Amino acid sequence: MTATLADVVAALDRRYPPRTAEQWDRVGLAAGDPDAPVRRVLLAVDPVAAVVDEAVEWEADLLVTHHPLLLRPVHSVAATTYKGALLHRLVRAGCGLYTAHTNADSAHGGVAEALADAVGLVGTSPLVAADAPALDKHVVLVPAAQAGALVDALAAAGAGHVGAYERCAWTTTGEGTFTPLPGAAPAVGEVGRREVVAETRVEMVAPRGLRARVVAAMRAAHPYEEPAFDVLELAALPGDTGLGRVGTLPSPVPLRDFAAAVARAVPATAQGVRYAGDPDMPVSRVAVLGGSGDSLFDAVRAADVDVYVTADLRHHPASEQQERAAFDARGGAPRPALIDLAHSASEWLWLPRAAQALRTDLAATGTTVETRVSTRRTDPWTGHVPQTDQPEGTP
Numbered sequence: 001m002t003a004t005l006a007d008v009v010a011a012l013d014r015r016y017p018p019r020t021a022e023q024w025d026r027v028g029l030a031a032g033d034p035d036a037p038v039r040r041v042l043l044a045v046d047p048v049a050a051v052v053d054e055a056v057e058w059e060a061d062l063l064v065t066h067h068p069l070l071l072r073p074v075h076s077v078a079a080t081t082y083k084g085a086l087l088h089r090l091v092r093a094g095c096g097l098y099t100a101h102t103n104a105d106s107a108h109g110g111v112a113e114a115l116a117d118a119v120g121l122v123g124t125s126p127l128v129a130a131d132a133p134a135l136d137k138h139v140v141l142v143p144a145a146q147a148g149a150l151v152d153a154l155a156a157a158g159a160g161h162v163g164a165y166e167r168c169a170w171t172t173t174g175e176g177t178f179t180p181l182p183g184a185a186p187a188v189g190e191v192g193r194r195e196v197v198a199e200t201r202v203e204m205v206a207p208r209g210l211r212a213r214v215v216a217a218m219r220a221a222h223p224y225e226e227p228a229f230d231v232l233e234l235a236a237l238p239g240d241t242g243l244g245r246v247g248t249l250p251s252p253v254p255l256r257d258f259a260a261a262v263a264r265a266v267p268a269t270a271q272g273v274r275y276a277g278d279p280d281m282p283v284s285r286v287a288v289l290g291g292s293g294d295s296l297f298d299a300v301r302a303a304d305v306d307v308y309v310t311a312d313l314r315h316h317p318a319s320e321q322q323e324r325a326a327f328d329a330r331g332g333a334p335r336p337a338l339i340d341l342a343h344s345a346s347e348w349l350w351l352p353r354a355a356q357a358l359r360t361d362l363a364a365t366g367t368t369v370e371t372r373v374s375t376r377r378t379d380p381w382t383g384h385v386p387q388t389d390q391p392e393g394t395p
Contacts, residue, residue: 003367005096006034008041008062011361012100016110020130020241021103026068031087032096038062041358043351044374045344047097051374052086056093058372063090064354066111066347068099104350106130106241109357111290114349116245118265119258119288119309127244127287128299131236134208138218139201139230141176143188146223147200153221157214159206170203176228187223208233244289244296246303252282255307255337262309262339266349269342270381275307276322277337283307287336290346297321300336307337311346344379 009029021027042060044051047069055063069083077084090097105111106126116124138159142150154160155167162168176199180186189195206214211231218229249258256279263273283306289296293310294317300308301324318338325334355371362369 001367002037002039003362003369004034005029005032005036005038005062007362007365007367008038008358008369009034009098011358011365012064012098015357015361016100016103016107018103020106021101025102026071027099027101027103030068030070030097030099031090032062032098036061036094036096038096038369040370040372041355042372042374043355044376044378045347045351046378047086047099048376048378049082049086050376051378052089054374054376055095056089059093060095060372062096062098064098064100064358066099066101066104066350068101069097100354102243104354105290106243108241109353110241111347111350112243112245112288114353115266115288115290115309115346116247116286118349119262119286120249120265121245121247121286121288122250124245124247126238126240126242127246127289127303128242128296129238129240130242132239134236135205135234136208136211136214137203137205137230137232137234138214139203139232140218140222141199141201141228142222142224144173144198144200146221147171147202150202150218150221151204153217154202154204154206154214157206157217158210159204159214162205168204172201174199174201185225187225205234244287244293244299246285246287246305248285249283252284255279255281255283258283258286258307259339262341266341266345269345269379270384271342271345271379272384273339273341275337275339276318277307278333281306281333281335281337283337290350291343294318294321305336307335307339309339309341309346311341311343313338313340342379342381 018028038061040058040060041062041064042055042058043064045066047065047067077087079085079088140150151169160166160168176197177194179194180189180191182191184191188197255275255277259273259275285305286307286309287300287303287305288309292312294313351373355373359369359371
């Protein structure tokens with residue numbers, strides 16, 4: 001069965017939830033008709049002209065890129081601007097545009113995990129863990145005879161799902177007391193007479209986004225006119241996704257050898273791979289982050305790693321990091337060392353696994369698409385000149 005664009009977007013959103021993107025980011029569907037059929041999907045790092053050409057030539061129905069075309073606000077998409085011209089080409093060709101950026105950085109099977117796997121890390125965990133989805137705890141007092149039915153109703157509304165388990169609840173029994181006032185219509189007892197009832201306290205967790213639905217289901221299932229209940233917001237806990245990854249190598253290797261292995265693992269670029277640190281220092285514990293990574297130096301230091309692999313390291317942040325590492329080492333080996341990649345090389349590794357994941361996810365719903373990873377080079381740098389002769393007097 002042929003997928004619609006809505007089907008493909010739903011599959012991508014499940015694997016790379018838009019809510020996990022950084023607040024400044026712009027992800028999701030940028031162009032396209034949700035009802036349009038999708039037979040071919042092209043995946044690329046950058047939404048640039050060469051990639052749009054490839055999408056049109058291949059007759060793709062959807063272009064999925066890592067970087068957003070419309071990250072900053074625009075007031076026009078007229079074809080007189082280069083971004084507007086790209087959108088017009090895609091629309092005329094019947095090709096949608098979808099972005100998975102920082103949400104794909106953080107996800108299971110995303111950019112960070114692809115880079116960590118490529119450089120040989122095992123036992124990985126997020127460098128900066130994202131909060132797990134926000135949860136409420138629903139606490140309800142109900143006559144003991146109706147407790148099972150109430151648990152069923154809350155579970156049907158989405159409460160009580162914990163990991164690979166459903167209908168999870170904790171209960172205890174006690175006595176409830178109340179006196180119905182004039183105008184009440186009590187399910188138990190009479191107006192003006194104090195009642196004592198054997199009641200069960202039911203506790204179940206639920207996603208915070210389902211709060212209204214769970215409370216409505218509780219009221220509908222509860223026999224009392226005025227049920228006694230609490231809704232408690234649970235503290236945020238670190239989740240198992242987030243920016244970057246930290247892991248270990250199967251066995252320690254010198255920095256120069258690890259840097260060479262990283263260079264072999266990522267696509268070749270004009271920039272190549274450069275590193276800062278003692279070439280002979282042993283490397284065992286490693287942090288990685290695809291894309292620009294010098295904003296996370298504090299997290300990297302807290303992770304106590306030997307080397308940090310990322311991209312787009314600027315002169316001043318990198319220099320200050322190395323100076324601080326040397327100061328903190330007090331004569332020992334400064335840690336962490338740095339390995340700097342080209343931006344696109346650090347992220348391209350995700351594309352093949354994203355293509356495979358999309359085919360698998362859609363196949364599970366009974367639909368199929370053909371996927372292809374772009375073959376166009378989108379790294380902006382096109383050449384590198386090795387420097388052998390130095391001006392007199394330079395270091």
